[in-house]
Amino acid sequence: METIIETIIEGQDIQNQQKIETAAKILREGGLVAFPTETVYGLGADALNPAASKKIYEAKGRPSDNPLIVHISCMEDLDKIAVRIPAQAKKLAEHFWPGPLTMIFEKQEIVPAETTGGLSTVAVRMPDHPVARDLIQAAGGYIAAPSANTSGKPSPTRAEHVALDMDGRIPMILDGGAVGIGLESTIVDFSEETPMVLRPGYITPDMIREVIGEVWMDPGLVEEDSGIHPKAPGMKYKHYAPKAELILVNGAQEKVQQAINYLTREAIESGKNAGVIGTDESCCGYHYGIIKSIGTRNDEDTIARHLYGILREFDRENVDIIYSESFSTPRIGQAIMNRMLKAAGHQVIEV
Numbered sequence: 001m002e003t004i005i006e007t008i009i010e011g012q013d014i015q016n017q018q019k020i021e022t023a024a025k026i027l028r029e030g031g032l033v034a035f036p037t038e039t040v041y042g043l044g045a046d047a048l049n050p051a052a053s054k055k056i057y058e059a060k061g062r063p064s065d066n067p068l069i070v071h072i073s074c075m076e077d078l079d080k081i082a083v084r085i086p087a088q089a090k091k092l093a094e095h096f097w098p099g100p101l102t103m104i105f106e107k108q109e110i111v112p113a114e115t116t117g118g119l120s121t122v123a124v125r126m127p128d129h130p131v132a133r134d135l136i137q138a139a140g141g142y143i144a145a146p147s148a149n150t151s152g153k154p155s156p157t158r159a160e161h162v163a164l165d166m167d168g169r170i171p172m173i174l175d176g177g178a179v180g181i182g183l184e185s186t187i188v189d190f191s192e193e194t195p196m197v198l199r200p201g202y203i204t205p206d207m208i209r210e211v212i213g214e215v216w217m218d219p220g221l222v223e224e225d226s227g228i229h230p231k232a233p234g235m236k237y238k239h240y241a242p243k244a245e246l247i248l249v250n251g252a253q254e255k256v257q258q259a260i261n262y263l264t265r266e267a268i269e270s271g272k273n274a275g276v277i278g279t280d281e282s283c284c285g286y287h288y289g290i291i292k293s294i295g296t297r298n299d300e301d302t303i304a305r306h307l308y309g310i311l312r313e314f315d316r317e318n319v320d321i322i323y324s325e326s327f328s329t330p331r332i333g334q335a336i337m338n339r340m341l342k343a344a345g346h347q348v349i350e351v
């Protein structure tokens, strides 16, 4: 199958609308289209068409028990796919939709088991990206979309990343440029008594508490080594992983730099191709291997935005081992570290 890449160009409203209509037609006919959202690129299919949803699992090589997120473009469409929507969830929607928030509810009959990985619940998000919103509306209102990467790879934050993973597997990619956030949405489960965060993201537990009061963290996230399985099936897989081995180094900045310089030199001497992830502030202090800045500690959003792209760059450069600083900053730092620890298979050196 040939994969067509259509680029959305600012100012070309009529042409853009035509491209989105062509993509929507593919979706309505049961095909797959990759499209930009504000978090990461999604791999879309008609969420109410079981055969279409199945194609997503094939294209990604995704385990069939890992449910998809259904994307909507207006509030009225929520009731058609979800039941028992608590007032607190409506409040969160008012605050954060459209945006990087996914909520889980009991599903309506109309949502096929193929979309929810056999679960009786459905995850729903209203994205805040003009291309995504226009596409959802034109395609009939409900697009099931996981991140548009091959299962296990870092999520795509540019159309080029999607093309690397999906070329020849899907008919179309809509290229809307680099995404704004760079990490997948926050997931909050409303299918049980107390709302619970199943995946951290740009919208933090504190931001949620400000709107609805109490929210729990999935205990499987808080202590990942505790043997408690996270509730979101996707969170149990080794995920977001680059080809290279990734090792995080945590501690006081000066010690971290010393340790990383020592470790990279040692790796290179033993014949390995080594990489370093530092920041705009620290990169000049590293001396060995391929050194990359992930962003600035003065604006943690830049770190979130560049994480997956950097991991993919190291893959392209055939790096064997990456040593990275750690980023346990407040706010989005929790989501950044959640993804980094997974990519590192929890290998952390404390210095």
Ligand code: TXA
Residues within 6 Å of the ligand: 037, 039, 040, 041, 042, 043, 066, 067, 068, 069, 102, 104, 116, 119, 121, 122, 123, 125, 127, 145, 146, 147, 148, 183, 184, 185, 187, 198, 231, 232, 233, 234, 235
């Ligand atoms: O930002 C995002 O959420 C992106 C963009 C494309 O919207 N999508 C995304 O989808 O990250 P995906 O499939 O890569 O991650 C969805 C996560 C998985 O961990 C999955 O297990 C969980 O959501 N999930 C989906 N439905 C669920 C349900 N009914 N119950 C529990 N977890 C669910």
Ligand code: MG
Residues within 6 Å of the ligand: 146, 147, 155
């Ligand atoms: Mg994913």
